[in-house]
Amino acid sequence: MTARSSRRAAEALASSRAAAMLTTLDLANSVVSTCALARHVGEESELGRALANTAEQLQGAADTMYAMSEAMAAMSPAAFRACLPAARWRRLLAHARTAEQAAEEPEPGCAVAAPAAPVPDDRPVFLIEDL
């Protein structure tokens, strides 16, 4: 793995972990809201039972997403890279390359640079907005 590839993998790992943690928080918030509503209606009614079941499944999902963020925290960039499908990795590298080229473009009024290469995919891969 080249230094550049390693850097890209580390960035993808960090943003994926952040996104997993955000999803965990969303799910945990839903657990709190569901339990609060369940307390209002009691668990004896059909509505109460459905709310209790929802809360249980939400808690499972939140725990699982938390486990994912912990697994990612323990991963090296190379190990994370090995988990990515080849097509996603290629898109990730292409996106990073395009972003670098855009950053290197001169300020308005400076010499005209060659147009940036076309973006192969308009969606970033494994950035927070993608997750």
Next chain:
Amino acid sequence: MSALTETRNSSMLNGARAVSFSISSSLDQSADNVARLKFVEGSELATIVSSAAAYIENARTEMAKVVRAVLELSAADFARLQDQANV
């Protein structure tokens, strides 16, 4: 039943409906987020994603029942449930 009690019951039911819709919408978003996570099959992360997706799908199924139920309830029914729950 006094007008004040009716207004209060109606307000409580509307609150419960709003919370239900909000949870349901948040669940849809979480399902989308998890569906975008693609890892090599058989990897540890792929296994975790698959498990999270199953939990979320189950939660969505149960939440659909909740949304249906709160829409069918009248304000008086909801108040009775609250009374039984001793809220």
